[in-house]
Amino acid sequence: MDSLDELQTSMQRARDSYATGDYREACRLCEQALVIGEQFLDHAQPDNAAAINTLAAFLQILGAYAAARPLAERALAICEQMLGPDHPATARSLHNLAALLRIQGKYAHARPLAERALAIDETLYGKQHPEVATDLNTLVLLLKDLSEYELAYPLAERALFIRQQMLGPEHPDTARSANTLAELMRLQGDYVNARPLAEQAVAIDETVYGKQHPEVATDLNTLATLLREQGEYARARRLAAQALAIHEQVLGPTHPETARSLNTLGEQHHSQGEYTAARQLYERALAIREQVFGPNHPET
Secondary structure, three states: OOHHHHHHHHHHHHHHHHOOOOOHHHHHHHHHHHHHHHHOOOOOHHHHHHHHHHHHHHHHHHHHHHHHHHHHHHHHHHHHHOOOOOOOHHHHHHHHHHHHHHHHHHHHHHHHHHHHHHHHHHHHHOOOOOOHHHHHHHHHHHHHHHHHHHHHHHHHHHHHHHHHHHOOOHHHHHHHHHHHHHHHHHOOOOOHHHHHHHHHHHHHHHHHHOOOHHHHHHHHHHHHHHHHHHOOOHHHHHHHHHHHHHHHHHOOOOOOOHHHHHHHHHHHHHHHHHHHHHHHHHHHHHHHHHHOOOOOOOOO
């Protein structure tokens, strides 16, 4: 088995481990794949770019952003050099790097990459393709972070419609778009329409992944915040605590998504006047974010 085959095998095993909830094994395999993948950074071949691009995307899921970024940047450079600026592999590399930069708070750098990926895929596939929906969803998240809700809203609706039509109402990608649109509606005060979407996302992901998966925890956090803002404190707090338990158990106590859950649960305590408990949770979340992102990140 050559190194590229070994890398692809390690990545597939890591994906399988993550899908079944074995986060520790997924991390071990990902670290193994990273050692192999670094061998390809100076080899400008499309197959190498695809492999390290996949590895970068998976490292991002695991919260290893510093390790992921040079891989994502190198994959994009190879694709642009070897395949051209309008190739589908270039679009995927643009999308992955944009998603990573958004998480790192580099919004000004991320936005043009996300917009380029969308433009390429719309030209290649038309406007009603799952790849286009993926680009739209990432661009929506970026616009949400920039508080450009009016621009984000129709894009979020379009992404959800595409996925419902092309992938079906029970697909996990449909759940992602439902959760994204629900969060956007909540931010604009549209609780009536947001709530069924948030509940739909939870139901889909619990069916697909089981009840102890990070995707479920993400959905629970969205629903918990929505319920809190509607005054349903008891259920909101229970869901927020459930999300935190999942993230701590599956991703670990120092993962950025664990910080998000800590913050969500802190908001639950704060809204009920339990300021000491809220502060402890906020401080834990802040410590994680400062460690992972540094003191100048927007979420820090």
